[in-house]
Amino acid sequence: MVAAAPMSTLLLIASSASDASAKTPGKLQGRTIMFKSNSLHSVERFVRASPKVNGTKPDMHADLSGLGKTVQDGMIFCQNFNVRSYETGADGNASIETLMNYFQETALCHVKTVGLLGDGFGSTPEMYKRNLIWVVTKMQVIVDRYPTWDDVVQVDTWVAASGKNGMRRDWVVRDSNTGVTLTRASSQWVMLHKETRKLAKMPDEVREEIGGYFVDSPPVVDEDSRKLSELTDDNADNVRTGLTPRWSDLDLNQHVNNVKYVGWILECVPLPILETRELAGITLEYRRECMMDSVVRSLTSVVSNGVGDLASSGKVECQHLLQLQTGPVIVKGRTDWRPKKSNSEVSKI
Amino acid sequence: MVAAAPMSTLLLIASSASDASAKTPGKLQGRTIMFKSNSLHSVERFVRASPKVNGTKPDMHADLSGLGKTVQDGMIFCQNFNVRSYETGADGNASIETLMNYFQETALCHVKTVGLLGDGFGSTPEMYKRNLIWVVTKMQVIVDRYPTWDDVVQVDTWVAASGKNGMRRDWVVRDSNTGVTLTRASSQWVMLHKETRKLAKMPDEVREEIGGYFVDSPPVVDEDSRKLSELTDDNADNVRTGLTPRWSDLDLNQHVNNVKYVGWILECVPLPILETRELAGITLEYRRECMMDSVVRSLTSVVSNGVGDLASSGKVECQHLLQLQTGPVIVKGRTDWRPKKSNSEVSKI
Incomplete structure (x- = not known):
């Protein structure tokens, strides 16, 4: 691994x-x-x-x-x-x-x-x-x-x-x-x-x-041993390129903090999913670190349902890949999404 | 105003x-x-x-x-x-x-x-x-x-x-x-x-x-009543284009939270300043809100010293502008930077 x-x-x-x-x-x-x-x-x-x-x-x-x-x-x-x-x-x-x-x-x-x-x-x-x-x-x-x-x-x-x-x-x-x-x-x-x-x-x-x-x-x-797919421009539903670390993404080791990768992954999730669903689970496999001068690509594919099917109430699964613009993989991931709870349940602010 | x-x-x-x-x-x-x-x-x-x-x-x-x-x-x-x-x-x-x-x-x-x-x-x-x-x-x-x-x-x-x-x-x-x-x-x-x-x-x-x-x-x-400059591509030292809100930048009002603007401003500060200095003060004038589908430009000019002069121990002042890609101003700002304290003073982690 x-x-x-x-x-x-x-x-x-x-x-x-x-x-x-x-x-x-x-x-x-x-x-x-x-x-x-x-x-x-x-x-x-x-x-x-x-x-x-x-x-x-x-x-x-x-x-x-x-x-x-x-x-x-x-x-x-x-x-x-x-x-x-x-x-x-x-x-x-x-x-x-x-x-x-x-x-x-x-x-x-x-x-x-x-x-x-x-x-x-x-x-x-x-x-x-x-x-x-x-x-x-x-x-x-x-x-x-x-x-x-x-x-x-x-x-x-x-x-x-x-x-x-x-x-x-x-x-x-x-x-x-x-x-x-x-x-x-x-x-x-x-x-x-x-x-x-x-x-x-x-x-x-x-x-x-x-x-x-x-x-x-x-x-x-329980360990999720299902293999995470290696996305490419051909099989991804969404691709964002040219992502660069913010100064505030770095931690004491002068590297991008691993939590920050989640932001890049979510940036590439289709908006209809973010608007209608909440994240039920995430699996991340980290392969390579990322520095201040790295330029990153974020790829997502929606595997359980087509993006056009998002009005339905079902669950959605996405596969993710973060890679350096030059090719090497930084993170592979999977996210599971379920329909949002009603507003009255969601917020008390 | x-x-x-x-x-x-x-x-x-x-x-x-x-x-x-x-x-x-x-x-x-x-x-x-x-x-x-x-x-x-x-x-x-x-x-x-x-x-x-x-x-x-x-x-x-x-x-x-x-x-x-x-x-x-x-x-x-x-x-x-x-x-x-x-x-x-x-x-x-x-x-x-x-x-x-x-x-x-x-x-x-x-x-x-x-x-x-x-x-x-x-x-x-x-x-x-x-x-x-x-x-x-x-x-x-x-x-x-x-x-x-x-x-x-x-x-x-x-x-x-x-x-x-x-x-x-x-x-x-x-x-x-x-x-x-x-x-x-x-x-x-x-x-x-x-x-x-x-x-x-x-x-x-x-x-x-x-x-x-x-x-x-x-x-x-005390209120800083000095006029903040309106930067353009011609008088800015650094320009970043195509900045887009992350889903996590939004708050309950579905707008980009005003604190998040600071991240975009700091993204456009020349790296030698971020590496050698710490932010001593910031003034922000907010003009317009920014939504999920906004595309933003961040401009910075270094006004007190040239960027090439950053090895010196002096203070540096920057002027900032965030604007929608279509032109309207979101935020004008000023940041003041002083030399970093020594490492022993800075971190106890």
Whole structure:
């Protein structure tokens, strides 16, 4: 999935990959906060229950300060977000970018709160010493319902092993008042050398720092293994060319932040879809990073229905491709769209 | 300054314009929360002192919940913001858009908290009945220092009369820990009929709702009355054409949110300025609104120094113009740039 070549970057993250031993508490060693098998079991129960909590009050560990806190020996990070007016869009709903921004914030705060934030954008101290950074390779988000202005949502996040050198990070977003699950997301991460942009194995020292924070639980979103299509001018319904990063799209790594790619993808979704439907889910596979001087093309094909069929009430699926104007793929993606809820349900502003 | 034609819109606001009588407490009548001359005097003292508070602890009325609260009988709204990672840019600083987003949020929360948020994006109940909306005509922001990730800033905001039918809204942003003033801003607003897009006089019923919330104080940023130049292809140093709104640029009024214009302006600032300097201040005069199907041009001229002179340590001033591709002006602006602080001062991430 990931070539040893320049690739996507930028949503930096809390913990890290581990080999199979990370799943066995007894084999862990040298970590800052000691692993306890009892706490692991309770984390597992918590995590496994997370996506199923509907209609009940959220976890009693909810963050009341809005600054976030860890529970379960640092294994889970919980933070409340008061949705702000500028984080909502034309329909009054928080945007998908807003939710993904909350994911980035909680990931970084998780690393920071457990004392592992090195002098970089999400790297641990041992990673920073070795010039290693985290890069996201896959992100899947399922949105059951969008919060609106002034809603308070509780975001819970944790990490898990993913293969020998990778890591998974999951999120569950709940309405903090009712406990109803609004959104679930799961993501995959690998380590990259900052200078060479090559994939790196996880050094033992990094594994010792972070491996103990992994929980042993299935992802909150089952991995979507359907192949994403490679769009071309011939099979795309919509093509936008000449997209260039704004200065404000860059993050501390001087790269386009991975959340910003979603804006370019949505720019190329046919307007009748944006006007009549809401995004129910998104899958993104990141292949290559994008810098300030990149020039980008965004291609979309509407696969479930023809664009002319958008007056119907059915669901729509789109395939997406972001590529450098010179050809190389930046991101492949899939979006699912469902009919919008009525206005009275949508907005309370 | 404002023609009776379609014009800028969208940063919706807390209170409203008033005639001269609004400055005289004894003449006010029919308001929801009664005006008290004693409280006005203390508000005046508070407001006048606000931009001068440096190096002292912030006001004791500071909002500890992060949800905001009014003080002085609703005259001043205070809200704490924990700066989030995704609200900072390539240099680790909160962006100017982030600060302006905080301004929008506190304005709306101010109206809401005093019970005057009608069923619209900042309109009062009496405005909503009459199909009236607030539109911003001028915004001036002075940034002494930018906060970074995890800083907590306290934003205080209040409104004042501005002519017979206009309103002024001011903001002061402080470091909530030290009390040092980071940013000051002042803005002008008028009322527009939502259907005809014509300027409207303030109805007596609206004046009764909101006039009593005006404070009698000078603006925290002295009005910049220097004429902004009208740029053309001939006298601009940089021109970007074919800019189109993203779906996420729209707000509840289905218009491009006024904060988004700043992104288009910064897109046209020469890269050497963005890389070596930070924005010290911005003045924006809004003339016309911009919709989803608008195509926009962004023009910049560097007036204090030639672009080739950017290696020097001096300040730089830019003039800006956003216009529809068909000609009409959307926004005129001026930005001031100063050399960046050293890295150690800039970022703590």
